[in-house]
């Protein structure tokens with residue numbers, strides 16, 4: 001998944017992870033969370049022939065396609081992008097988590113083991129549409145549990161400013177198997193894009209900040225950044 005999904009990732013982790021595996025993809029706006037997610041899911045599906053579901057709450061499908069075009073990334077045909085931005089307009093009071101759960105169950109039934117990757121872009125957008133109280137936190141816990149039980153590689157995108165912990169409203173940071181933080185760093189008068197693996201259960205990984213960039217296969221890890 002990670003190795004083969006993101007070029008250069010073999011410099012960061014010793015070997016790959018097995019599903020179910022739930023990772024948080026965090027970072028401030030513009031840190032390429034969406035680009036990273038699109039790269040990893042496209043490359044993985046193209047390599048394995050599996051089926052993937054990308055659920056977008058922030059951006060329209062059209063906007064995602066533009067991102068892919070600009071990266072020179074071709075989306076595989078077995079990738080389903082579901083646009084919740086439309087639903088958001090139609091039904092203010094809808095239960096997004098329940099809806100997403102049903103959608104995943106539907107594709108599990110239809111595709112079985114082929115269905116291997118799910119991406120939610122983003123959790124913050126769902127929180128912003130719902131009242132966040134104790135009830136919601138419980139629901140979110142249940143949702144993460146549900147995702148793990150589906151045997152999927154899951155990526156949950158969440159916005160996060162540098163220096164903040166990876167918990168938004170609840171216990172996402174504890175529940176997740178992995179936390180990958182993307183960011184922007186100033187070095188020698190230049191801004192460098194960075195990726196740092198903060199947590200990755202079951203495997204040995206580098207904790208160093210890595211420089212990343214876009215190359216024809218999407219987001220690519222260039223190598224560690226030194227102070």
Ligand SMILES: Nc1ncnc2c1ncn2[C@@H]1O[C@H](COP(=O)(O)OP(=O)(O)O)[C@@H](O)[C@H]1O
Pocket residue numbers: 027028029030031032033034035036067070071214
């Ligand atoms: N082809 C490209 N090459 C390099 N950088 C790009 C390219 N296309 C977009 N970007 C950068 O990616 C950023 C947006 O990335 P995105 O994945 O939407 O971020 P996020 O989801 O974290 O908000 C833009 O601000 C721009 O700096």
Ligand SMILES: [Mg+2]
Pocket residue numbers: 033034035058121
């Ligand atoms: Mg985004």
